[in-house]
Amino acid sequence: MKQTRLKAKDLNKELGLELSKKDQCILKEDSYKILYINNEPCFFYYNNKPVPTLKYLQTHERLKKITVDMGAVKFVINGADIMRPGIKEIEEGIKNDEFIVIIDQNNKKPLAIGIAQLNTEEMRKAISGKVIKNIHFVGDEIWKHD
8 A cells, every 4th residue: 555645734725624734644545545634534536536535524514415315325325326216405506526425314424425416406306316426435445444
């Protein structure tokens, strides 16, 4: 596994964070590129774009949300794409191809990160079909990195 130490000030610019010089930032590369901040996996790279990990999103709000019903949870955490009938709430301002977090209706906890296939208005009008491509979910390889 390749490891590269990064400067906090560079990450602050790239990711819009507020890290200090004391924060330890390491990019680890194997089958995934994962950015660790103070030994926590905080971002992974998808098509060379930084995306917050689910573990990071448990304590930080960085992405727009889609809420799914409890019946969809078992499918989402097994890597299924998100279909329109399982969606209960759609946050305003979602754009096509934007990274979004999928949360469950009862606990409001992050379950997966996906890429919107439609914008907010198109999702609301749709009655069936795939609306979000699932790229990272609870229990996947990125989740298991520590």
